[in-house]
Amino acid sequence: MKRLAILILFLLTFFASVPAVSGSEKTVRVWIGAIAEEKEVMDELAMEFKEKTGVNVEVYQKLEIFTVPNALVNNAELDERPDIVYMQAPDIGGLAESGYLLPLEIDDDLRSRFVDVAFEAFTYNNQVYGIGYSNSTYGLLYNKDLIREDELPETWDELFEKAEALTLRDETGNIVQRGLFLNANDMWFNYPLIKKYGGYYYGTYPNGEYNAYDVGLDNEGMLAYVEKMKELKALGMVLNNPEKKDYSDIVAEFSKGSVAMFFYGLWHAEFFKNANVNYGIAPLPENAKPITTVEGFVVNKFTREEAAALDFLRFILEDDNQQRLIEAGNRHQRKTGERNPTNINVINSPYIQEDEVLASIAQVGRNVEPFPNIPEGTLWYNQDVTFNTFRAIFFGDSSGNEVDAQYKLNELADYIRRNVALMNEEVEFVKTPWYVFAILGGAILALAAYLFVKKIKQRRDPNYFPTKHSRTLTLLAWGLMLPLLALLLMFYVYPIIHNFYLSFTNYSGLNLRNYGIVGIANYKTIFLAGLQGLVQLILWTFVFALSVVAISFVFGTFLATILDKTNVRVAKVYRLIYILPWVIPSIITLLMWQGLLDTESGLVNKLLGLIGIGKIPWLSNAHMARLSTILVMVWFSFPYFMVIAYSFLKSIPKDYYEAARIDGASSFAIFRKITLPLIFRALIPILIMSFIMQFNQFGVYILTGGGPASPRIGNPGATDLLITYVFNTAFNTKRYSLAAAYSVIIFIFVACFALITMRANKKKMEV
Amino acid sequence: MKILNKILLQVLLFLLALVTLFSLIYVLIIAFGKNVISATTFIPEGFTFENFVKLFRETKFANWLANSLIISTTTMVISVILVSVAAYVFSRLRFYGKERLFNLVLLVQIFPLSLSMVSIFQIFVKTGLLNKPLGLIIIDSALSATGLILLAKGYFDTIPYELDEAAMMDGATRLQILRKITFPLVKPMLAVVGIQSFIIAYNEYTIASAVMTVNVEKMPLAVGLQSLIAGQYGINWSMYCAGAVIGSIPMLILFYSMQKYFISGLTEGSVKS
8 A cells, every 4th residue: 555655756756847947048959860970070060159159059860761750740840840851752741731930041152062963852841841961872782793894884784785795604504693673562672774764753843843643654655664673573683572671682792793783772881891892873874863862951940049050051061060960970980971062072081082982972962863862752752652553564463464565554653643742632520410410419318228128127126226336436436546547648548539629620741730530521531431441450450369269278277287297397488488479579570470480581481392392482472471361460469378378277176177087088178168258358458469469460561561462453452450450541641540540440449349359258257 | 197287388488489589689689780771680791899889989988877777766765755655545545536636647647648748748837857867867756656556556556455354453553563574575566667668768758758868978778779860861770779779788687687576485484365
């Protein structure tokens, strides 16, 4: 009791504590990137700036640049708001649209000291919102031992010719060296090639602004590109693994020295260095522009120190300071290539020019196409649709049948256009029609009537004695539950109510601040258009969650009983091993399973091959993928049930077993008839909880990405769960209020399920 | 026949342990691997300590680990107290509104956490908990306590009420019963709750990554480690796995040291009916 009192006191002091008010001194807060060396230099610059102007500058490191836009939205108007923020240019569209970014005046001096793309990338609606600092780009990486710099191709045709000549096979026909190595599923690094043939991401209006409705992915140029890629694939210059999204395999081959050229940047420079590859980077043939993410500084619109913030921004953009920052960003003499300067003076400095690779990539960086920074830009790289489309085109659909490229490309382009339209749709207020009120009101009335009738029936029942609750006991109980109740209200009940409210608004990525009530518009969208395909999704989600919980429970309990009978010391070791899946971060074990189950190169198939079993498409066939997902998730959750069942086993009275044994029951019968039901009864709430957890399981997404993809773009993949699919579709188009509406529906749905299950099992629990 | 069965079961136990052990070996392979480029590497070029050295030299790993240990241990203590009180109340006291409260605890957890983030952030701002380890302790306690009540209550229910009644007949007060009879009997459950809440706090990423954003030194391990693989810059799986290996040691120690409570005298001293 004493401890509880201390705890309550403890909690109360927490909530009573008021955030400290900072002094009246002017303070500019700067959020920068993840590199520690850069932070050191930025701190030095802050000190110097303070000496010069008296303005205090605080520098904060942001480890994940992808989370920065979100963090800015969260913190933009708080006391500790950031004033200058380092972020990726493609993220600025939505922020500018919602009014989080301060438009910047760029004078001629500044403009002349940086490459054009530093401003171009941060220009949205003819307004500059930031200044590029580093330019994450790629070029033609080549192995100097296989192709000399002066031999590098100048035209695309020359590239293909040379690549073919450099592709070598051994006597058995296996490729031992590749002139060019591409990932056909990818669009980022292949973009210059796509562009050469006439395809493009988003077209532009005559004034240079992007036209998001002009999607250049289903034109004739794209077909020509597909033809060329197929040709290169036949020559062995395309990675022959349909599952691969990233470049790790190609990078690994390049490290081994068996690839002459490929399109890539310096993301793995350290690895190349470690592997002693003698490599260089060159501009693409015909001066084609690679697609690029520029990173740079923007200013928070809600800054309280606008003048000081702009002064500091100007200060760090000075040539000398840029030099110091860039050198630190590349970790000084290690020259990692992590920061590719946009400042012209820095580009021409000895630090960059003396390093051949850094000098070349800086040169490449002057001729690039920044990735579209319009809010619709994220439609490209957030979703797996492009991957799935190209996978189908180049490797066939999930059953291996060839698909019509034109049809597939049309489908992809239409899908993107449709989503662009959805993103830009003005959500209009939808008045709740009278029948919705009627239905809801009716339901409530019916429920009330039901409860009323039940109560009356109960009262009339001669055997019914109303339970009298002792007032002291009730007070004591609620008193004891108070701290927990407070936490529950704050972190569980309030978010639900808040989301319920959001589901009636038009809160979206383009409308983060000035959103308002739009009635039941989101619910209307869901019921009118969104319910197609959801039935299959709901069914699979149920099957998935139920099977994972059921198998894990039975299996875990079973193992617990065996362990119970095993030698105590051995059992200890086993239990320690079995909980490993708990202890190791699941992202890494999920990726391990992904690697193990890979159809082409997975260890499981290799082992099966040894005993003469052919390749099993564990994750690439729809049915097998579903099975694999369930099994992998069981692998994750059975130890939980095992540990719990093990401690419950001890509380089962021994006489139960003795009696059964006297009756001549077998061990298995005892397990089935006594152990399992007893533990089941005790664990019903846990089982329901686990079911809910599996219902909302995001881990599947790491394992399969929801795939294999549906033959129709935009439909749920074979292993997509309700929650991942729905949120993906809503978040991909940044319609957050729609996601909220979905979550309310799912919540009500699962809550009813849980309540009914609880009620149905109540009798069992009390018997 | 019976012996054959027994052998088969032991073989099954062994094989399964092998598969599971493989996951650890795999993480070790990557953590010690030389120049590992992809997370699906099973045979690296060679082995090196480099990744561990880099982990401590280039990141604030030591800080992250310390933060996580402090946050998780405190959370563990708080949630064990919260959970045992709540489970006792739900299991032993008859009071007004009990069933409804119990259902509430269950139902609120259905709502996906990822969507609660906006609201949770608002609460953190309003209560001044933003960027404070204290805030993480509170929310982690809320998460783990709410999630574990059901389990603990179920366990309390398996302890026969006759024990309490018998003790009451002997003139024991509620508090005495709790201390002398109930508490020793639920030790295994408290051990499970303790470990679970520690793990929940230790692994919590979603909330921590949104509310602990100001100081890199103050971040918990899960957020710090994630940042090693979240960047697009030459994702270093080896460093991540090295961190995961070190990070899992506290949990293994905790689990191992609490193991004896799982088995400890559950049936000792209980009435043999």
